[in-house]
Amino acid sequence: MNKKNAKAVRYNKWGYIFLMPFILVYMVFQFVPMVTTIYNSFFENYKAGLTQVGPNFVGLGNYQKLFESGDLWIYAKNTLVIWVMCFIPQIFLSLLLGAWFSDVQLKLKGSRFFKTVIYLPNLIMASAFAMLFFTLFSDGGPINSLLMQIGFIDTPYKFLSNTGSARGIIAFLNCLMWFGNTTILLMAGMMGIDTSLFEAAEVDGATSGQIFFKITLPLLRPILVYVLVTSLLGGLQLFDVPQILTNGTGDPVRSTMTMIMYLNRHLFSKNYGMAGALSVVLFIITAILSLVVFKVTGNDKRKG
Amino acid sequence: MEKKRLRTGSGLSVYGRRLIAYIVLTLISFFCLFWFYVLFVNATRSNGELQSGFTLIPSTHFLTNWKNLLAGTIPVLKGMLNSMVVSTLNAILCVYFSTMTAYAIHAYDFKLKKYIYPFILMVMMIPSQVTALGFVKLASGMGLEDSFIPLVIPSIAAPVTFFYMKQYMESTLPLSLIEAARIDGSGEFRTFNHIVLPLMKPAVAVQAIFSFVSSWNNYFIPALLLHDDKKKTLPILIAQLRSADWLKFDMGQVYVMIAFSIFPVIIVYLILSKHIVQGVALGGVKE
Numbered sequence: 001m002n003k004k005n006a007k008a009v010r011y012n013k014w015g016y017i018f019l020m021p022f023i024l025v026y027m028v029f030q031f032v033p034m035v036t037t038i039y040n041s042f043f044e045n046y047k048a049g050l051t052q053v054g055p056n057f058v059g060l061g062n063y064q065k066l067f068e069s070g071d072l073w074i075y076a077k078n079t080l081v082i083w084v085m086c087f088i089p090q091i092f093l094s095l096l097l098g099a100w101f102s103d104v105q106l107k108l109k110g111s112r113f114f115k116t117v118i119y120l121p122n123l124i125m126a127s128a129f130a131m132l133f134f135t136l137f138s139d140g141g142p143i144n145s146l147l148m149q150i151g152f153i154d155t156p157y158k159f160l161s162n163t164g165s166a167r168g169i170i171a172f173l174n175c176l177m178w179f180g181n182t183t184i185l186l187m188a189g190m191m192g193i194d195t196s197l198f199e200a201a202e203v204d205g206a207t208s209g210q211i212f213f214k215i216t217l218p219l220l221r222p223i224l225v226y227v228l229v230t231s232l233l234g235g236l237q238l239f240d241v242p243q244i245l246t247n248g249t250g251d252p253v254r255s256t257m258t259m260i261m262y263l264n265r266h267l268f269s270k271n272y273g274m275a276g277a278l279s280v281v282l283f284i285i286t287a288i289l290s291l292v293v294f295k296v297t298g299n300d301k302r303k304g
Numbered sequence: 305m306e307k308k309r310l311r312t313g314s315g316l317s318v319y320g321r322r323l324i325a326y327i328v329l330t331l332i333s334f335f336c337l338f339w340f341y342v343l344f345v346n347a348t349r350s351n352g353e354l355q356s357g358f359t360l361i362p363s364t365h366f367l368t369n370w371k372n373l374l375a376g377t378i379p380v381l382k383g384m385l386n387s388m389v390v391s392t393l394n395a396i397l398c399v400y401f402s403t404m405t406a407y408a409i410h411a412y413d414f415k416l417k418k419y420i421y422p423f424i425l426m427v428m429m430i431p432s433q434v435t436a437l438g439f440v441k442l443a444s445g446m447g448l449e450d451s452f453i454p455l456v457i458p459s460i461a462a463p464v465t466f467f468y469m470k471q472y473m474e475s476t477l478p479l480s481l482i483e484a485a486r487i488d489g490s491g492e493f494r495t496f497n498h499i500v501l502p503l504m505k506p507a508v509a510v511q512a513i514f515s516f517v518s519s520w521n522n523y524f525i526p527a528l529l530l531h532d533d534k535k536k537t538l539p540i541l542i543a544q545l546r547s548a549d550w551l552k553f554d555m556g557q558v559y560v561m562i563a564f565s566i567f568p569v570i571i572v573y574l575i576l577s578k579h580i581v582q583g584v585a586l587g588g589v590k591e
Binding site: 022040105240243 | 318322416454
């Protein structure tokens with residue numbers, strides 16, 4: 001026993017050696033930037049025309065400015081609205097498809113084909129996808145031509161100039177990109193449920209609807225919470241699609257401007273104080289949401 | 305409406321439910337693929353044909369559009385090459401070092417382990433956008449703007465990939481195997497490279513694809529760092545295309561350019577789809 005311990009100690013220094021690259025790179029490229037980001041949030045530091053203002057220490061001045069100008073709230077609301085518009089159809093489709101794919105009774109043929117197809121949009125470059133939708137839905141674009149050719153509308157519908165349709169396109173695109181991923185996660189969770197539960201329920205005469213709502217859904221709760229929170233985290237990071245679709249303007253009337261687009265704008269105009277404050281706010285929101293994920297997945301003993 | 309269908313599904317026979325499932329799945333597949341088909345068709349049409357309306361029949365101008373695009377001002381081929389280099393390096397570094405980090409946590413017992421493991425899990429969720437300010441300042445402070453180094457090196461510390469590797473190791477890598485290698489006189493580094501890595505091949509493949517694709521698609525950070533046209537990656541060029549006065553542009557070229565950044569990924573995906581879909585499911589169950 002003693003000999004084994006000595007040996008273990010001799011080898012265990014390799015644990016540190018193998019950890020070195022990760023720790024070093026993490027410290028330099030993630031930890032240091034985080035500290036500088038927080039540090040910068042306490043300074044006034046921007047360019048007004050050609051004159052450089054600051055950096056001057058202003059304490060919590062940037063935060064005050066951030067919360068007092070109504071912009072943050074507008075953008076937070078936009079982000080949330082678009083996320084909800086995307087998430088509701090997404091979770092709904094994913095539950096339905098997940099239930100079908102994992103249903104042994106149904107024995108769907110070609111389910112591999114369908115899974116391949118629904119996961120495909122997830123891998124597409126979001127900026128290229130957004131550019132594609134921009135061209136397809138532009139005023140003289142193919143979708144308008146199609147709708148006019150089949151006699152659905154007489155004049156082109158300005159998809160990108162109306163709040164509802166602009167947000168709708170962003171939400172639709174995001175839903176399209178993520179529902180496949182969610183479906184596969186939920187399906188994996190559903191397959192993990194002990195099949196004897198379903199058999200017992202069937203023997204007792206439960207309908208497939210009852211089985212879904214009384215057995216599958218409650219047992220799936222941890223994965224559902226995980227999906228919900230990670231999707232919310234993803235929604236908070238919404239950037240590529242609205243940025244490219246609206247060319248960074250967030251039009252119409254800033255209704256599609258998201259939090260990260262706001263951050264990007266500050267970063268591009270080199271307003272480091274405000275960008276810092278906004279980053280810290282986003283960081284705190286992220287941290288709270290992550291803690292929820294951590295708690296949920298940590299407590300989930302069923303999956304071992 | 306769909307909910308109702310689910311509830312009343314029990315009233316239907318298995319055949320009825322199967323029929324509904326097939327119809328819905330076909331519809332959804334249509335909505336997933338329609339855009340790419342239109343993209344393909346439009347990439348083969350000339351600007352004049354594109355103005356004349358919508359069609360599902362491909363035309364013959366693909367090569368002309370392609371030549372026009374190459375002759376234009378956007379450095380497409382260079383962009384593709386840049387994207388390739390950055391994404392490939394990303395995939396290699398990310399997978400190799402994440403596996404190494406996971407191995408450190410999995411195979412060794414050291415004092416700081418009980419702090420480091422939860423720490424990595426905690427920082428896993430922090431999105432790169434939140435620290436972008438400090439990151440850009442750091443990169444420009446080191447004179448690394450317009451360089452690929454800040455886009456490639458940080459992938460060594462990828463908590464998500466690490467976590468996947470760690471989970472996979474727990475199920476496939478018995479410690480007794482490492483012990484046996486030691487008895488045979490294999491050094492720790494050699495054991496990792498020649499025994500552990502080959503055993504992890506399925507997980508390595510899946511994660512290499514994921515980190516390649518996410519780097520290929522990455523827009524936010526590269527757009528803040530790369531200003532030189534010769535260094536720009538594809539997503540930045542696409543954004544540039546968007547901010548150009550696109551109405552004056554030859555739309556055929558726009559579609560070819562989009563097709564050019566989307567279709568390679570689709571082709572690779574179709575070849576490897578089996579492993580990718582399984583990989584996602586695996587990550588989900590073990591999460």
